Amino acid sequence: MSHLGYAAGMDSFQATIDADGRIEPRDAMPDGYRKTLIRQIAQHAHSEIIGMQPEGNWISRAPSLRRKAILMAKVQDEAGHGLYLYAAAETLGVDRADVLDLLHSGKQKYSSIFNYPTLTWADIGAIGWLVDGAAIVNQVPLCRCSYGPYARAMVRVCKEESFHQRQGFEILYTLCNGTPEQKAMAQDALDRWWWPSLMMFGPPDSASTHSEQSMAWGIKRHSNDELRQRFVDMTVPQADVLGLRVPDDGLSYDEEAGHYRFSEPDYTELYDVVKGNGPCNQERLAHRVKAHEDGAWVREAAAAYAEKQALKEAAA
């Protein structure tokens, strides 16, 4: 039944996709579909765990105990999100340890946004508001992704992330209504995080390489530029509420279209950071590799202990 079963499987794959159904782990699927998903889910997971660093840096320095608790819970959530996503990748037949090795050896990427430094407390607000805001715009459509385990992981992630964005906005709102120094800190953070946030949606549609096939497979639902526009439309009025200036002289509202017009980000910078030349690429990866290597003896010990206990049980 093997070759017949395979062909039938592929037919049913396409039929499921066409009917906007969900593909599940043991279904037959084209190699390209599997590979695309593994890469995308793994890189998404890597982004979650590397993303713990720029914010984790500030847990020890958070300026109030309430903020400290919120930030700890948030960074902890990111570890949880990484876990959900690695688990989703594993349903496609890869191992978390192997996928982590690909991150550690630089063969797989993570979101470039996390290669920018967090310089002041206001950056923690900006990350929550802008970076998590952009992530949510990217992720909400993924809750309807054609691959079941990824879609389910994203439902969980999105549910938990809504507090992340709000706490970021709240940090900035408090700063903007605080002392002049605090407000300046908030503006400075927006100035530095605005363009990198816009670049989180990837290269412009005219230059995007993976988009078409991913759209056909129901992995991607909207183009990079569509999502970027959605983010700008959502965010600019929020900046007005904060009383902050979006650092784009070309920004204007197009009444007729009902959209904000904005300047094109400098994508050469994006490509540079992706290539490894961002301000923090080296540190982020080195920190991650160190945590992993420092933990090796712990993981080995736990495995050795489990083995000993299993032997004892078998002997008893």
Added chain:
Amino acid sequence: MIEPLWEIFVRSRRGLSHTHVGSLHAPDATMALRNARDVYTRRQEGVSIWVVRASDITASSPDEKDEFFDPAGDKVYRHPTFYQVPEGVEHL
């Protein structure tokens, strides 16, 4: 691979059955249970947790789905909507 994969099932509240919520890695069942508590019930999502070693699960194959599941399709008499209830009869 050092650490086995565990599938996690959580009972979200009394009266409901355990539902699959995801998976995680742990060296043994004791740690799997504890990790599951931390990872999958941070927001009070559960009152009871099962952990099952992923390799211990036997699953039906998608290739067999026709012979597995289609035969149930014509047994409509298993569903209450199959039966006609005369008008005016309640609590049935």
Added chain:
Amino acid sequence: MTDLFVYSLRLGDDALISAQRTAEWIAAAPQLEEDVALGNIGLDQLGQARTLLQYAGTVEGAGRSEDDLAYFRDEREFLNLQLCELPNGDFAHAMARLLYFATYQQLLYEELLKSSDEMLSGVAGKAVKEVAYHVDHATQWVLRLGDGTEESHQRMQAGLDALWPYTAEMFSSDELVQRLDVAVDPSTLQDEWTRRVTAVIDESTCGRPESSYQHSGGREGRHTEHMGYLLAELQHVARSHPGATW
């Protein structure tokens, strides 16, 4: 300064400084599952700290908030155990400290449940469940590291030994706890603590640490050199903007 104020600070500072150290593990733990677990433990500790420092502020009656007490006291005014402020060291050190400290907290809170001070018994009621989980977590790891590989056994032993000289301070009694009838005299907890901790150490196949010189001073605001750096990091943003709201 009333006795109750000082007593609340002692317990609150223990929890706050522990939370500060525990949080350093987030994004640096041996595996992702452990990042999440230590995050939970740190959040529990921080929660206890906040309630206790708020209470201290109320008892004092000078209008100081939890943040005033956490961010605007100097090193000599912090009353936590030195055990809590020591740098993390490796994961075995962290689990040794958690075993020692959480077992102490568990016994303390079990007693404090009976306190006639409703606020303190209320804190204890919530915290006693949290620290039971911390004890369990530490126990699971001490067993695994102690009876895991040769390397982990050595590291676990080293961690248990290194922190042992900071344990007696947990149980040192003084006039204040003897005077304050709503407080628990920690010296009454030591025997049971030793019994519970050595049971775990024995099962882990590690050796019981030899009794040795015991450090003290935290309760009087005399700390290790590490404390200054810890506070510098904890306090610097808040102190750079006095009077600001966050």
